[in-house]
Amino acid sequence: MELTVLDDIETKLLTLESKLRVVESESMDIARSAGRILAQEVLNFRDSPPMDVSAMDGYACRLEDLQVCASRLPVDQTATAGAAPLELSGHRAIRIFTGAVVPKGANVVIPRERCDEKTDRVAIQMPLDQIKLGWNIRRQAENARQGDVALSAGCRIDGPRISSLVSMHQHPQILVHRKVRVAIINTGDELLDIGMPIQPWQIRDSNGPLLECSLQALPWTQWTRTSVKDDLPKIQSAIEQALQDSDAIILTGGVSMGDTDHVPTAVQNAGGKIVFHRLPIRPGAPILAAASDHGQLILGLPGNPVSVAVTFRRYGLPLLEHLTGKIDRSACYRTELANSDEKTLHLVWFRLVKIQPDSTALLLPSQGSGDLRSLGLSDGFIEVPPQTPSKGSFRYYDWSPS
Amino acid sequence: MELTVLDDIETKLLTLESKLRVVESESMDIARSAGRILAQEVLNFRDSPPMDVSAMDGYACRLEDLQVCASRLPVDQTATAGAAPLELSGHRAIRIFTGAVVPKGANVVIPRERCDEKTDRVAIQMPLDQIKLGWNIRRQAENARQGDVALSAGCRIDGPRISSLVSMHQHPQILVHRKVRVAIINTGDELLDIGMPIQPWQIRDSNGPLLECSLQALPWTQWTRTSVKDDLPKIQSAIEQALQDSDAIILTGGVSMGDTDHVPTAVQNAGGKIVFHRLPIRPGAPILAAASDHGQLILGLPGNPVSVAVTFRRYGLPLLEHLTGKIDRSACYRTELANSDEKTLHLVWFRLVKIQPDSTALLLPSQGSGDLRSLGLSDGFIEVPPQTPSKGSFRYYDWSPS
Numbered sequence: 001m002e003l004t005v006l007d008d009i010e011t012k013l014l015t016l017e018s019k020l021r022v023v024e025s026e027s028m029d030i031a032r033s034a035g036r037i038l039a040q041e042v043l044n045f046r047d048s049p050p051m052d053v054s055a056m057d058g059y060a061c062r063l064e065d066l067q068v069c070a071s072r073l074p075v076d077q078t079a080t081a082g083a084a085p086l087e088l089s090g091h092r093a094i095r096i097f098t099g100a101v102v103p104k105g106a107n108v109v110i111p112r113e114r115c116d117e118k119t120d121r122v123a124i125q126m127p128l129d130q131i132k133l134g135w136n137i138r139r140q141a142e143n144a145r146q147g148d149v150a151l152s153a154g155c156r157i158d159g160p161r162i163s164s165l166v167s168m169h170q171h172p173q174i175l176v177h178r179k180v181r182v183a184i185i186n187t188g189d190e191l192l193d194i195g196m197p198i199q200p201w202q203i204r205d206s207n208g209p210l211l212e213c214s215l216q217a218l219p220w221t222q223w224t225r226t227s228v229k230d231d232l233p234k235i236q237s238a239i240e241q242a243l244q245d246s247d248a249i250i251l252t253g254g255v256s257m258g259d260t261d262h263v264p265t266a267v268q269n270a271g272g273k274i275v276f277h278r279l280p281i282r283p284g285a286p287i288l289a290a291a292s293d294h295g296q297l298i299l300g301l302p303g304n305p306v307s308v309a310v311t312f313r314r315y316g317l318p319l320l321e322h323l324t325g326k327i328d329r330s331a332c333y334r335t336e337l338a339n340s341d342e343k344t345l346h347l348v349w350f351r352l353v354k355i356q357p358d359s360t361a362l363l364l365p366s367q368g369s370g371d372l373r374s375l376g377l378s379d380g381f382i383e384v385p386p387q388t389p390s391k392g393s394f395r396y397y398d399w400s401p402s
Numbered sequence: 403m404e405l406t407v408l409d410d411i412e413t414k415l416l417t418l419e420s421k422l423r424v425v426e427s428e429s430m431d432i433a434r435s436a437g438r439i440l441a442q443e444v445l446n447f448r449d450s451p452p453m454d455v456s457a458m459d460g461y462a463c464r465l466e467d468l469q470v471c472a473s474r475l476p477v478d479q480t481a482t483a484g485a486a487p488l489e490l491s492g493h494r495a496i497r498i499f500t501g502a503v504v505p506k507g508a509n510v511v512i513p514r515e516r517c518d519e520k521t522d523r524v525a526i527q528m529p530l531d532q533i534k535l536g537w538n539i540r541r542q543a544e545n546a547r548q549g550d551v552a553l554s555a556g557c558r559i560d561g562p563r564i565s566s567l568v569s570m571h572q573h574p575q576i577l578v579h580r581k582v583r584v585a586i587i588n589t590g591d592e593l594l595d596i597g598m599p600i601q602p603w604q605i606r607d608s609n610g611p612l613l614e615c616s617l618q619a620l621p622w623t624q625w626t627r628t629s630v631k632d633d634l635p636k637i638q639s640a641i642e643q644a645l646q647d648s649d650a651i652i653l654t655g656g657v658s659m660g661d662t663d664h665v666p667t668a669v670q671n672a673g674g675k676i677v678f679h680r681l682p683i684r685p686g687a688p689i690l691a692a693a694s695d696h697g698q699l700i701l702g703l704p705g706n707p708v709s710v711a712v713t714f715r716r717y718g719l720p721l722l723e724h725l726t727g728k729i730d731r732s733a734c735y736r737t738e739l740a741n742s743d744e745k746t747l748h749l750v751w752f753r754l755v756k757i758q759p760d761s762t763a764l765l766l767p768s769q770g771s772g773d774l775r776s777l778g779l780s781d782g783f784i785e786v787p788p789q790t791p792s793k794g795s796f797r798y799y800d801w802s803p804s
Contacts, residue, residue: 030596034615048775050602055770057660080662082592082605097660099592099706099772101603112659144775151778158801159616160711163608164778167707172596190484190501194432194574200452201503203484206565213436214561219618258459258499258514260482304501305569309562328781332761333735333798359734368457370501373450373546376553376566379730396735399560 005280005348005386012289013315016275021295022325023247025175030165033157035219036176037324042151045170047141051085052102055136059115059122060106061093063133071124079103093122102137109136144168154327156220177220177325183242184211184225187235187254187263188303191227206372207252207301207308214312217400220324230254236266239298243270247296247323250316253303256286263300264288272298280386281348283369284311289319297323304369310350310381313397332395335361335382340391347386352378353396363390407682407750407788414691415717418677423697424727425649427577432567435559437621438578439726444553447572449543453487454504457538461517461524462508463495465535473526481505495524504539511538546570556729558622579622579727585644586613586627589637589656589665590705593629608774609654609703609710616714619802622726632656638668641700645672649698649725652718655705658688665702666690674700682788683750685771686713691721699725706771712752712783715799734797737763737784742793749788754780755798765792 025039054060061073073093079086081099088094088105096102096109108131116123144150150168151161157176165174191205192198208225215221224246228234235254242249254263255277264277272290279287284307288300297319301311335353338360352374353361361382366374382394427441456462463475475495481488483501490496490507498504498511510533518525546552552570553563559578567576593607594600610627617623626648630636637656644651656665657679666679674692681689686709690702699721703713737755740762754776755763763784768776784796 031611031614034618044775046602049772053772057658080591082590082594082603084601084603097662098658099605138769138772143769143773148775150775156802157615158619159612159714160707160777160780160801162615163612163707163711164774166596166608166611167606167774168778169596188484189482192484194568194571199486200448201484201486203501204569206568209433209568210561210565212433213559213564216436216621217560256459256500260499305562305565309565312561328757333737334761335735355730359736367540367545370451370455370540371545372566372569373446373550373552375562376570378562399562400558 009279009281009348012276012279013319016289016291016297016319017322019273019275019291019295020297020319020323021247023177023180023323026178027173028176029172030162030169030174031172033165033174033176034159034162036157037220037326038151038153038155038157038161038174039177039325040175041149041153042165042169042174044144044146044148044150044168047146048143048168049138049140051140053138054079054096054098054100054102054109055138056109056111057097058109058111058136059093059124060088060096060103060109062088062106063108063128063131065091066124066128066131071128072121074121076120107133107137111136152327154325156326156328179220179222180248180320180323181246182215182221182223182320183246183249184208184223185235185238185242185249185251186225186227187230187251188227189230189260206305207303210305210308211250211252211312214317218320221320230260230262232262232266235262236269239266239270239272243292243296248320249296249298250312251298251300252308255288255300255302267298267300279348281350282345283307283350285347287311287315289315302369305372306352306366306369306375309375309399313380313399314350314383332397334393335359335396336393337382337391338362340389342389344387344389345384349384349386350381351384351390352381355379361396411681411683411750414678414681415721418691418693418699418721419724421675421677421693421697422699422721422725423649425579425582425725428580429575430578431574432564432571432576433574435567435576435578436564438559439622439728440553440555440557440559440563440576441579441727442577443551443555444567444571444576446546446548446550446552446570449548450545450570451540451542453542455540456481456498456500456502456504456511457540458511458513459499460511460513460538461495461526462490462498462505462511464490464508465510465530465533467493468526468530468533473530474523476523478522509535509539513538554729556727558728558730581622581624582650582722582725583648584617584623584625584722585648585651586610586617586625587637587640587644587651587653588627588629589632589653590629591632591662608707609705612707612710613652613654613714616719620719620722623722632662632664634664634668637664638671641668641672641674645694645698650722651698651700652714653700653702654710657690657702657704669700669702681750683752684747685709685752687749689713689717691717704771707774708754708768708771708777711777711801715782715801716752716785734799736795737761737798738795739784739793740764742791744791746789746791747786751786751788752783753786753792754783757781763798
């Protein structure tokens with residue numbers, strides 16, 4: 001029963017994704033590509049390591065020479081990382097640093113710690129029978145061969161992947177997906193900007209700033225934001241306008257069944273095909289999702305702030321990731337609850353939590369989808385399946401996902 | 403035994419933190435504060451909700467009137483969210499939308515779904531004895547009272563917290579910690595930029611781009627980057643220069659015990675007091691940490707790319723977070739391994755993993771701290787305590803933390 005509801009939501013999301021068009025790619029300097037999604041396969045342009053290199057600071061020599069010369073060898077050269085390979089002449093050792101190419105002729109590297117070092121000679125201070133041929137030598141191509149796949153298309157370019165790209169890709173440019181262009185449209189007659197004087201019955205627009213802040217953390221998006229009154233022609237016109245130059249439209253408010261809820265009609269009038277309207281979830285049940293004939297995403301989020309936060313994080317973000325060509329979705333972790341209660345819902349229940357220093361999640365008392373105070377105190381939320389008491393471990397969604 | 407090693411590292415980190423100076427605060431528009439760290443306590447400037455509001459779309463009326471009038475009442479006004487409160491005149495109902503102020507005199511809101519609606523009247527289609535006084539009315543201050551703490555200093559301003567700030571803070575400006583100024587200094591004779599022709603023994607500088615990309619994901623940092631040769635006076639001078647206008651210096655390379663490892667001496671010559679040098683970890687053992695007399699952080703990371711990635715994520719990031727005044731550190735989750743092996747180390751072992759679709763972590767075969775291919779394939783790493791086989795669940799560090 002529980003699984004059926006979650007599976008059913010998952011199926012709806014997959015249907016929606018199948019109607020969306022992934023954004024094109026563009027060429028870009030690797031150095032500027034932080035946070036973007038790779039749009040090509042990257043092959044190693046050379047072996048890794050490109051030659052045999054030393055794994056330690058020490059002395060490169062021939063094991064046979066050590067045996068012949070009672071572990072004592074003269075030293076007159078130094079091999080440093082990045083320098084052209086040296087050549088070992090008979091019965092000598094070469095001082096070598098980690099990462100330096102192993103001199104031609106050498107077949108072991110003896111670590112400094114095992115040596116008695118003088119300026120012009122070295123004595124190995126360990127039994128020779130403990131030394132195997134090739135000791136402390138990293139062999140050419142032991143990490144990867146030229147032509148091997150270094151990175152696959154669809155990964156997010158984080159620091160370590162930049163490091164890999166810079167080292168493995170021949171050219172300074174790569175193909176990445178262009179930024180996903182998002183149009184935020186906040187609907188509602190009642191919304192006031194923060195600078196304006198406010199009456200006790202008036203409400204500030206918090207959904208626009210919430211979505212802008214959330215998108216700002218996603219370097220693969222760019223966005224515009226407009227506010228429109230609860231008026232069908234105005235909302236429809238805003239959607240039509242946004243469809244001109246956006247890959248995704250995210251509306252807030254006006255998506256329920258009330259007389260002032262014009263978003264469903266406006267979406268359809270503007271050419272959107274509704275894939276689902278309402279999900280068995282709390283908060284956020286009235287959520288609407290549609291696709292245009294050109295594969296653009298149109299998402300209508302219920303206007304309450306907690307609903308916007310939860311539904312954007314749980315559904316909006318993965319859908320935008322789909323648009324940007326990301327293959328590996330943001331991982332979803334499970335977290336153990338620090339406290340628990342027996343309450344259940346017949347719906348999927350998103351409950352706000354605060355992560356504790358020991359990484360468990362504390363359920364926050366919440367007064368519902370208008371409770372901005374609990375929202376501000378939370379680090380994210382857990383997903384509780386229908387008819388399930390809130391105890392044990394649950395899927396956890398952080399407000400600031402990777 | 404295992405715990406002792408991890409505890410000992412933790413103690414060293416706390417000692418280091420105690421010598422660091424948190425950056426000052428600055429005033430900033432809430433709308434521009436995404437990703438910054440809040441530097442003040444924020445109190446609710448009004449009750450939440452500020453007045454009694456409706457939790458549903460429906461009809462506001464007096465329960466007594468329903469009893470007197472056989473559940474049928476005339477309707478001639480509509481209460482919308484954001485509009486000034488209406489007043490209920492005797493034996494009437496007012497059409498009301500979610501979030502609208504409950505009209506003066508009304509004591510229940512009957513949901514639309516339970517009504518037979520006409521333009522000018524409404525008939526309630528449910529037994530009156532099921533209706534309690536106050537039904538569907540969210541009471542003034544039920545979320546929070548004026549003067550309650552909405553947000554505490556030290557939290558990261560994410561989307562939901564922006565939403566809370568915009569609604570709960572009276573003014574458009576707040577105090578946030580100013581950005582942490584980081585100086586990246588890459589040391590090494592061997593480093594080539596990606597655009598340049600390369601010989602098989604030459605190595606591209608990947609650590610600079612790795613750190614720049616990692617810092618770019620942290621909106622509370624700004625940074626400069628320089629490369630210097632393996633030369634004591636040059637490294638020392640670069641550190642002295644950076645201490646003029648940075649809160650933190652992150653060096654890569656030159657921190658081991660070799661003859662070309664000038665970083666420890668350069669740090670001390672420049673006035674840095676070393677708090678620790680070497681940790682019982684792999685990779686990254688030679689890591690060095692120091693503080694200046696002015697509370698600036700100086701971190702020397704070993705030059706191998708995997709070491710840089712791991713030690714920056716595991717130690718550098720939380721130390722920078724300390725500098726920026728963040729109270730709640732990035733949560734650290736545990737993850738279950740998808741595969742396992744019996745290998746153990748006498749050190750803390752950071753092992754690269756790829757997160758699977760089911761959120762378990764797959765150990766990647768890795769050839770050591772120079773293995774850029776495994777680095778590029780990984781999503782992060784797990785922390786395996788000393789003498790512990792890699793099976794079960796471990797602390798997991800994602801390359802792109804929240």
